[in-house]
Amino acid sequence: MSSISHSCKTYYQQSEIVAHEQIAEATWRIRVDCPNLATTTRPGQFAMVRLTGRNDPLLARPLAIYDVFHQHQAPDHWQPMSLGPDTGGGNPRFVDFVYAVAGKFTTTLTSLRPGDSVSLWGPLGNGFQVPPTDHLVLIAGGIGQTALLMLGREFLATVPSSQATFCWGAGHAGLFGHAEDFGNHGMDTHFATLDGSKGHHGTVIDLLDDMEKTMTFRQAAIACCGPEGMMGAVARWAAKRSLNCQVSLETPMACGIGICFSCVAPVLDEKGDWDYKRTCIEGPIFDSQTIQWDAMT
Ligand SMILES: Cc1cc2nc3c(=O)[nH]c(=O)nc-3n(C[C@H](O)[C@H](O)[C@H](O)COP(=O)(O)OP(=O)(O)OC[C@H]3O[C@@H](n4cnc5c(N)ncnc54)[C@H](O)[C@@H]3O)c2cc1C
Numbered sequence: 100m101s102s103i104s105h106s107c108k109t110y111y112q113q114s115e116i117v118a119h120e121q122i123a124e125a126t127w128r129i130r131v132d133c134p135n136l137a138t139t140t141r142p143g144q145f146a147m148v149r150l151t152g153r154n155d156p157l158l159a160r161p162l163a164i165y166d167v168f169h170q171h172q173a174p175d176h177w178q179p180m181s182l183g184p185d186t187g188g189g190n191p192r193f194v195d196f197v198y199a200v201a202g203k204f205t206t207t208l209t210s211l212r213p214g215d216s217v218s219l220w221g222p223l224g225n226g227f228q229v230p231p232t233d234h235l236v237l238i239a240g241g242i243g244q245t246a247l248l249m250l251g252r253e254f255l256a257t258v259p260s261s262q263a264t265f266c267w268g269a270g271h272a273g274l275f276g277h278a279e280d281f282g283n284h285g286m287d288t289h290f291a292t293l294d295g296s297k298g299h300h301g302t303v304i305d306l307l308d309d310m311e312k313t314m315t316f317r318q319a320a321i322a323c324c325g326p327e328g329m330m331g332a333v334a335r336w337a338a339k340r341s342l343n344c345q346v347s348l349e350t351p352m353a354c355g356i357g358i359c360f361s362c363v364a365p366v367l368d369e370k371g372d373w374d375y376k377r378t379c380i381e382g383p384i385f386d387s388q389t390i391q392w393d394a395m396t
Pocket residue numbers: 145156160161162163164196197198199200201202203204205206242245246348349350351352383
């Protein structure tokens with residue numbers, strides 16, 4: 100494995116795949132040996148991943164960093180471990196990504212095996228703020244859970260007497276892969292499916308409305324990742340209740356480092372004017388109330 104770094108502590112490296120398997124319908128989990136990324140990444144950051152030695156597809160694709168693992172853990176073991184000092188074993192070494200098969204990159208990626216390598220650079224993006232509250236509600240749609248696991252874990256580890264609630268919506272039950280990771284880290288986990296095959300029958304907003312009948316979200320902060328329409332709906336739901344809400348945008352990206360402007364999103368400034376911001380540099384995490392949801396494509 101080779102690596103170089105520049106002054107922003109973003110690493111470029113070719114990393115060996117140590118585990119790779121399908122975990123749900125059209126959903127795969129891949130673990131790479133990548134100590135630089137594993138030790139420096141923060142919740143909500145991502146990496147640009149490229150197929151080593153191939154020019155088709157030419158461009159790297161952004162993937163959220165799902166989890167990191169310590170050196171002493173068996174690399175073929177998916178069980179998540181906390182990053183706290185109680186785990187011992189020194190610095191984390193392995194990085195996991197979870198991805199949904201969407202197009203050429205992700206389809207080709209499924210054919211790689213342990214021993215093959217990918218090229219990646221990261222960690223990239225601003226990452227989540229750990230909110231000043233004792234109740235964090237993580238809301239995922241589709242493959243959006245990948246941006247949220249590390250945040251929930253860090254929140255529970257750093258905020259005393261806190262609780263984290265994880266709500267995950269998808270089309271049907273077959274799309275939930277390794278959902279137990281969230282419960283294993285102490286998050287109270289709820290599901291919504293459009294066809295009613297798991298959890299609440301309906302959207303994740305329907306689920307939140309239903310949960311509100313028996314619990315209060317009054318002091319909660321929200322972190323959300325998923326399709327834009329769903330995030331816009333969560334943003335409106337949070338605004339109605341005056342809840343702080345961070346969203347992780349998944350705009351398509353070409354460079355990941357602020358050069359190409361392919362990733363821009365319309366964002367409001369403090370004066371109420373809006374301008375395009377680069378999701379890879381100024382994001383991907385934004386206050387949901389600053390996004391011009393109507394202008395998102
Ligand atoms: C910060 C960030 C983190 C991400 N993390 C993950 C992750 O953890 N797991 C994961 O599976 N995906 C993630 N994505 C999305 C992933 O990068 C895209 O799905 C990627 O384009 C897949 O490449 P592909 O060549 O397989 O598909 P492509 O050929 O690029 O795309 C296939 C289809 O999906 C559409 N599409 C592509 N990108 C997007 C997008 N961002 N939003 C909506 N539609 C899109 C295309 O228009 C096309 O129709 C993330 C994106 C961002 C910006």
